[in-house]
Amino acid sequence: MHLLSGLKLRGRLTLWVCLLLVAALAPVLATGIYIIRRTVELQVQGVLQVETEGLRDLIESSLQERETNARAWTEDAILRGALLFGTYAKSDAVLATLNDRHASFAGLVLFTVDGQAVSVSRPALRDAFAGHERDVLAAPWFQAALKDTLDPAILTSALTRTDPYFARPVMPLALPVLSPVSGARVGVLLAAYDWGQLRQVVEGALQRSHDRGQSSFTLDILGPEGSRLYSSRTPGVPPPSQVVQAQALNATTRFAAGQGWRFAAEVDADEAFLPLRRFLQISLLAVAAFLGLAAWAAWALARTVTRPITTLSSLVSRVVRDGDLTQQVTVGHTQDEVGELAASFARMMDHLRESTTSLQQGTRVLGQMVAELTTATQQQERNLLQQGTALQETQVTAQEIQQTSQLAAQRSQAVLGLVAKAREAGSAGETTLGASLEGFEELRDHGVRLAAGISSLHERTSQIASITQTVKDLADQSNMLALNAAIEAVRSGEHGQGFGVVAREIRSLADQSINATGRVREVLDDIRGGIQATVELSEEGQRRSEAGLSQVRATSESLHALTDIITDNASAAQQIAAAVIQQNAGIAQIFTAVTDLARMMDETLEAMQGTQRMTESLRGVAERMETVAGVWRV
Template identity: 25%
Template sequence: MKEKSLSIQTKFLAAFTVGFLTILGASTFLTMEKEKQLIDQLLEDMLHNTARSYFDGINTMMLTGTMAQRDVLRDKVLKQPNILDARIIRNQAHDPLLKATEAREHELPLDELDRRALAGEQISLTGRNEAGRTLSVLVPLKAVEDYSGTNCLTCHQVPKNSVLGAVRIDMSLAGTDAEIHAGLLGNLLVNAALFLIGLGLFAWLFRHLIRRRMQRLEQSMTHIAEQADLCTRIEVVANDEIGRVSMAFNHMVERFHHSLQEVTKTSHQLNQSADEITQVVEQTANAVLEQQNETDSVATAINQLSATANQVRDNAQRAAEVSITADNEAAQGTKITTEVIQGIDQLMAEISRAAAVIEQLASRSTDVGGVLDVIKSIAEQTNLLALNAAIEAARAGEMGRGFAVVADEVRNLANRSHQSTQEIESMIAQLQQGAQEAVTAMQTARQSAQERSEQVQQAVNNLNTISGIVGDIRQLNTQMDHAAQEQFSVTESISYNITHIAQLADNTAEDASRTSRVSEELARLSHQLNNLIEQFKLCD
């Protein structure tokens, strides 16, 4: 809420200040880092030169035999500004003189950087101690044939490019960093002072060029809002953003003025229309009342018609059900009669097969009679032969007595065969007579079955005719049922439509009542709108 209540001038100045401070802080940080990198590079080059000069002095002492005074040279180097340490690190592996002379403690490798330098690595490293940043430079010293005009291999019996030692110079960067920070602080203060001057100038220009005009614009708008004076216009003094806002506001007020004039005219017309609507609503209410009475009469008639149609439909459905039952019974009778005809046909076929079997039996009995005739003839001949044998046996006397006994037995046997043959012949005659009677009965039964089959077939034809007639009646009943259903549906639809019309008439009556109330409310609102419009000052 506090941010929304701030003035535009305050918001502009705050945004300008935040932007400037952000840019100033970023540029100061980048400048400081750039200066540090540049100074670090210069100091690194300076330390390289110092290390080279230090070693050149040591080399001269070696050539002149004054190595015992090398600490004096070291002290001179340490007296240079910001130099923390200056050392010649000697490699014991390639310096045979180190055993013969007394080595200083500072000439031995003390840390990992010293050992890396003795391994041949040239190092430039930035570190930090209690006072601040430090810069360490380590330059390995290799045995070469020409080092500033001196052949190292003449004094040092080692392979070429062997690392004899290293020069290490440690320098403090705290003073340099302090000078950089002091310079940046001075620069920051100058920029801050210039910013404050520019901010004050910007605020003065904003106040005279924008804020005063915005205040005049606010006063004009407030006057129009409080006095409801749509004839007042804002003075446009320049064609800038504020001037265009003023012109847009004047155009908007002009549109409001014109719209309110049109609303005034429309309000008067609305009063007249409301009165006309009230009259039309009263007429509509009377017409709807008459429509409701007529609709009630039609609804009563339709209800009676619907009841009659419902009875017709029920009767048609019962007639259709009865015709369906009769049709099913006729179909069932036809099916049963057809099965009876099929049974009679099967019975006639069985009777025919039985008659054929009986006829075959009569034929076989006739054949048996022929066989019996043969047997009978053989028996007679045997009897005759037996008689002749008895005669011959009597002639033979005593010699033929045994043969006479046999001949007598043969004659007896022939007589019994003749008797049996006669009995069998009598039985076959009876069997033939029974078979003939059975064939006659079978033929009579087959003829009777044929007549019954024809009568049953005639009954089937009559049943089919009855089934067809019942089907026609069923179809007619179905059509009557469909017609009754359609009549009932149409009647129901008409009844529903009449009811819906009655509901619509009721709704229309209610709508007419509501419309009457709305027209009265509309007239009241129209008068209220006129009162509201009269509060504005409109120009002619």
């Protein structure tokens, strides 16, 4: 607050308005940022959760489809016959055809129960498995196939390493081939699902994330123990320091190998919340622009408020510095506190000019009286002997004059009181007449609006009458149509009886419509008559309002003229009262002097000299008063 005391009123107003705006906007902006950030976080988390669950459903359905395909292939008659009869030429062709149709498999291999690869979809696989019968027979997936099971642990662990036969990570979907006759196991079909083909499965989700501008979006598949089975992140690219992640657990049994898998989707936090940061930047720029505009508006408002005060301050400075009371107060005619201050200051300047004028006039009168008193003193000194004989008569006369002067002073004060009351009454009358004039004008405007509403109502009743005539015409036409229908019904004989009943009902309804329209027309005629009468009354009231308004205006002008006359009389009465007071003081001095002459006749000469000294002192006072009064220009 001590720092603000050094600022001017305009600066303090601008600063306070800006501080109030900042205090009002700060909590709103903070709350909005928190809500928007929370909404964006929930939105990003929801999108990631949807992508994660979509990846889970997509992988589950894809692997289930592959398992279903593999089980269907184990029942193929050619493959069974190849194992039973040892003819593998056709089985190689079948496996090659199936592999070409389902390119997601790295290869299809048919084994005997002793682990020998007897039929393959690609010739290179035969060479890869040649001589590895013991390894195949000991492989966990082969042992599980002989038991007709798909062990989730075996399938999951196979995805974490490169298969030595296929030279890539594959999921070994190994299933037994049963004899169609005895149902005994005659071999094992290995359908090696190429795990690298998973990129094509998740390509749609990755493309959607790239379309959203999230280039760091990745999809991961984690095993039950947390081992990473798949990641869409480009090899060699380091993970971001802060990520937003969502996971979905595979708890279904649609595919045995997928039990316990966790599907995760993550994106760089900076990239996910980039729209939020941009929004915050734009919001801060908008708030800064708003605050700048508000500061300019506050400065303009403060300038508008303080301009009249500055004008008054400069006017007072000129009056104090130059003593010029002729300055006029011109700060506009506003109705606020500043306007009231300017009006009060203008009245103060008027009173000050009047007081200064009266002071100057009194000073001149005092100087004249001092000169006259000096002359009279000299004359008295010359005519001292003559005054002795007429002293008694002069004393009596002076007493009577004093009483008369006192009575005149009392009457002048009473006249001043009456003039003040008359001025107040005139001001109150002007205010009352002004309110009456406004009331008459509002009454006239209300009459005009009422006449316009009644005219509109009259037009609406005319429209309703036209509509009623149209309804009556339609009812007449319906009556004619019903009559024609009744004639046709009579001509039709027995077959037209029902039509005749309908025709009679239509005629009845038409007659009712005609009667109703007649009644409506009568009501409308009554309404039109009432509206016409109301219009005439409204016009008459409007003419009387105009006449009353003219009379009130004339009365207001007369009262204003009377107020001006009262003001002039008040000024004259004040001057008369001042003159009477001055005259009373002079008469009192004369009476005192006469009494002293009567009482001290023997000391007349000494008293006369004292009077001369007093006259000189009074002349000095009068000159000093005249000098002080001459400082101000009026």
